[in-house]
Amino acid sequence: MMKDKENRKAYFRCVIVFIDSQSNEYIFDGEVLGEITYEILGNKGFGYDPIFLYKPLNKTFAQIDIEIKNQISHRANALKKLKEFLIKNYL
Numbered sequence: 001m002m003k004d005k006e007n008r009k010a011y012f013r014c015v016i017v018f019i020d021s022q023s024n025e026y027i028f029d030g031e032v033l034g035e036i037t038y039e040i041l042g043n044k045g046f047g048y049d050p051i052f053l054y055k056p057l058n059k060t061f062a063q064i065d066i067e068i069k070n071q072i073s074h075r076a077n078a079l080k081k082l083k084e085f086l087i088k089n090y091l
Helices: 066-072 076-091
Strands: 009-019 025-036 052-054
Touching: 009 052, 009 076, 025 076
Parallel strands: none
Antiparallel strands: 009 025, 025 052
16 A cells, blocks of 8 residues: 555554542553554564554564664553653552
8 A cells, every 4th residue: 555655654543541549540541653664674563563663773673673673662652651740640
């Protein structure tokens, strides 16, 4: 579908909702920016990982070791925000 597309900007986004015992809702989101590659690169991960280029490392998510990916991913970014909130407000 993107064969002739020049704009290849992409991002992964994760949204986590925490609802406390008083039914207050708190929303935490994480995002990671990248580009869609022209070819499949790497064999790690799943889904769009082999075509999602993470520019700071110049690798697709499927080329990055899972330990590194788990530190920089959209899920990691959202979870870091949730963790900071919980530490600040519940510990």
